[in-house]
Amino acid sequence: MDSAMIGKIMKARQYAKEPERVHIKSFVAEFQGNHDVYEITYEEGSWHCTCRFFAQRGRCSHTMALEKLLAPMVSFVVEEPASPVVSG
């Protein structure tokens, strides 16, 4: 292997440890859930999932799992829910 390619491989290893360098702008993913396969799309900070829960709530276990997997390469539009308020 030539020395130029070896240099690129070394640089790639270093880059792979710095995911904050990467900003994912959009992607489409297939997610194998426990009961079905869902399609997740991501576009400039906006998530979408084909599951029923997402349709109702705008966020679901599938999109949240991908947020964790891809952090810090994706941005978050939906805030984490506030701490539960204890009533009474």
Ligand SMILES: [Zn+2]
């Ligand atoms: Zn979902």
